[in-house]
Amino acid sequence: MVAGFHSFHWRHCELDEPELAAAHDELADPTGEDAYLRAFRTLLHSGHPAAAGIALDHFQYSGALTRFGGESAVARFEDQVLAVARELLRQPAALVDDGDFAGAHHASALNAMMNLAEESDVGLIADALESATEGNVRSTGCTAAGQALAKCAGSSPRLVGVLGSLAFDEGLDVRERAEALSALDEAKGSQATALLVRATESDEVEIQAEGAAGLMRPDRFAAHRERVERLVTGWPDDVGYKARMMLDDRGWFHSTHWIGAELSDPELHRAHAQLRLPVGKRATRRAFRTLLHSGRTVAVGIALDHFVRTERLRGSWDAGEIARAVLRHPPSPAGLSPRTGAAANHLSALAAIQHAGVRPSDADLIVEVLERATVRRVRSVALSTAGQVLRAMDRPDPRLVDVIGRFVYESGLREHRKSALHVLSRSLGAEADPLLIRAVRSEDRDLQVDAAWELSRPERIDRHRALLEDLVESWPPGMKVSRGNPDWVGNAVFGGMHSAHWKGSRLSDPGLYRAHRELRAAGDAEAAHRALRTLLRSGQPAAVGIALDHWWCPGGIERLGGADARTAVAAEALAAAREALRSPPSPSASSPQYGTDAGHLSALHVLRVARCPGPEDAAALAAVLERPMSEGVGEVALHAVELALEEGRSADPLLVRTLGALARDESRSPADRVSALYALRDAPGDAATEELVRATACDALDVQVAAAHNLTEEHRSAVPRDLLVRLVAQWPEEGAPGAADLVRESLEDLADLQDLEEE
Template identity: 45%
Template sequence: MNDEELERALAELRNPTGTDAFLRAFSTLLHSDNTAAVGMALDDYQHAEALTRFGGRNPLESFANEVLIVARDLLRRPPAPGDEDTKPGADHASALNVMTNLAEAEAEDADLIADAIEGATDVNVRSAGFRAAAAALTAGSGPNPRLLAVISAMVFDETLDVAERREALSAVDMIDTPEVDDLLVRASESSELDLQIGAALQLSMPIRLRTHRERVERLAASWPTDMGGYASIVREQLAGFHSIYWTGVEPDDPKLRKAHWELMFPTSDETCLQAFLTLLRSDDMVAVGVALDHYGHWEGLRRVLDDETSAERYLPEVLDRAREVLRQPPSPPELSPNRGAGANHLSALNMIGARHAEPSDADLVLDVLEQAATDAVRHEAVSMAYGVLDEAEVKDQRVADALSDLLFDPSIRFNLAKEKAIRVLADALGPEADGLLLRLVRGDDAKAQAHAAWYLVRSGRLDKYRDLLVEVAESWGDCPPAHPHGHEVIERLLGKLHS
């Protein structure tokens, strides 16, 4: 394959003229005899794969098996020497990068990655190797012993910069085996503070903290009190997740306080779930609120369980309890000084939210909106109203009217609850919400105007109401309200008119 062919293929990849030509160009580079061209193809594949995190698909995904075969072949060879354009081992770095997505559970891939790490003379190659190792170590039923041994050797290789050693340590982050625990314990005894903190961070993860709390507490106590970064995360892990709406307070009953501690720092999944149910089924408003917070929040119950799915069977009971709480009066402010009145309703509303709300919850939502103790309660009630309306084939007009009343209540400033109410009505009612949105656009609250105008523009009704929307947008001058909606309305309306 001559240089001219490669140049044409590379030009096609950079500026595609069509799908077929693009795919042929990629194949040409991938299967060429030019190592640099092959590396470019692997880099392009990895870049396209990385972009799938933001949605869409990899246009080169049909080449996955070929890419993996080519990457393996490169890793079987000695790393390419560097030149004026590339660093030594750049071909290995490219191959290892695609391995982070394509490495399989077979020992072959783990051994190839281990060989590449051991033979690397460049920091970038080792870095790519550590990322590939993290993928390979978790790909099978258990970590490959040789690859794990190579990673361990890198962690304790004092000829490497401590940042590299710490990066090697991160490769075992998702592996829960006695061997990895031993590795982390050894690293936590390092005289290199950064490595010590990196090991402590991994030991402070909920499942490991069950065994290593005393060690992590001792380490954290030895660090400077003003040290931030990962050290502060370790201290947060040691403090545990208390709750969302009840921080600073505990149940009165010592048994419930003990259950709360076990929920935060369980000794086993069984004792953790039992502690959770003890709180949930109690008559103590704080205890019930803490239980709802732990079930609903990502840092709560599921995060501290070894088998997070074991909590799923309690969802119906949790939702029933949350609905019971919403039938109760708002809790007094002194019960949760940091949140004020209605903390019980906040816990229950946050648990149900839009995700678990049902049309039959309409009466509950109406009652909570009517007696909402704070703006925060109102905002969470509007979120639940979203689910009530969204799940219903026939929209409950009472809920829509309650949200409309909230929007036009002059005693309540324009806040997150009102902002959410505009979104709920616009999304749930569609064109039926136009009258309400137009009323807001014609009003004198610039923030409400911006949000209402944006939903009219976004829903495709720009042309229908263009004159009014342009007039309002121009009235804002150079300071559009409610970022980003006001700015987006200006761009869609005045940007087009002035172009």
């Protein structure tokens, strides 16, 4: 069943008949499989083009979900769907005008037929394409046409002719023309082949590509191989993605590391062309061996790239041996491979060895590559290969381990440090622990984080938890490293987030520290609630703040039980938040990152998430707004107030008065004053309107405009039009805040409405 889907082509159509409307509601929001299927059949067989079109859209959408592991509940009705689709196609395109465009019923029918169309449908599809005036109909029609042509035993002159007309209609978008050509892929006969040949002579690359792709079918390729090869070899490297993808799907693959390289020998050039566009398995292997055994650097590299990429070359036993021989040669010069640069031969060889399967005896060879490699990509691939070699051994080769270890500590190789640590960690198991411990004790923060991440993996963390706990808590909050994320290590070690505003703070009381640990690692909501209550009741600002952060943050207790996990301790969290807001700012040392703001920020976020505070919360918020605030505290406080006023049925008088006073207070920043007015925007009642009117008397233009803009909100019972007209007349035409134009537009709308009422 599909929930939440209206249709493809009828989104602006509402079914008038109650039975059909109820059936559509059931499809969009199913109550059960039987009811869903009854609704589908009701719409499908209604005889109503829009209702049937919606049912066909649901059929196709439900079927498309199967590509992602879903199951179509309506697949069993294919025969009925095909019959209804054919009936809709017999109706003229102009007959139905309640869809999103003319011929929407044809689009729905053709879309449903994209996998169902049969040889007998070619005439109906041709009629629909000829009469189509909308791109949606042409697009779905071309897809259905391709399906029908694939089922045809012989040629289909009329449908092929219609597709050809679309393909060469320069008034259409290139994408639509390409879709028409794509439908010809499966067509039989010389007529379709001639159209594809003509397409390869187009000036549009997308059209050329579709023509070439169609000519690459086995029954056409032998006769047109030279044309296709000449065409695609002339394309620039940045040819359209779609075109290159289509040709790659059909075997057009140059190489991985030798793009732009030249094969001057005619025989090797022919072998490469044969390998790229093969005509048979035997010919493919013959071409591959010609390149592989040529002794020419570029040709051998291309062959190795094809060995890695091409499934039909799997099992070529000598490819791995030749790749090993290539690694013993010097790196190829940059000029041989314009795009890859130096050492392209080693990149091809390493990939081929991995593909063929590494052996323990490869250790010496990989050591030599790692010791002499100067190209970053070669080092990276060689490290990956070294890991595979280590895992293939009964006992690790000390020399190979040593050379990988140098990538961890030598300053000139530090860009490969993370990869080297991962290779050793994954390949050596517990034998890598001493090296990783040495790394986490380094003074280098980057190295610490990389090594700690490896030690925090599930198979190691229990052996090193105490070491990692001390390490993570020694890191300053917000610590930046070049790669990785210290928070990931902290979450792995402690089980969850530290807090939002108290990172870098370690609770000195052993009982509270233990409660914090239990809160982070809690496996269920009950355990989290116990630990959270311990912290909330402690009276210590940092402990309370940490608990509040775990209450409101999505990564806190909500992850253990959703909204219900919050609800169970909401009363205590709100009480602690109110108390924190009435208290002085928290000690700056308790939060290295947020300083004295931390306690108020944690509490304000609790009220923000609660959204509907009572009188006590309103008083606490008003108290925050009345005193000087930092930018961060002010932003969160105003947001919390805005949400409270937005969702309340009546606006709290204290909050409304406080916001009005803040907006008129010239000692506050312009940004806070404007934010206070926008917090009043959705507040109901005359008191909020009065505060906005009072704010229009302020000298600051930003404040005037914000107040006037909020007075134009639809829910304001009486818009003071004369006041707004006087204000607008005083504002400059240029340089006023953007909301000034919105006020002017609202006044024009009011004037138009008044004129209509007078008429």
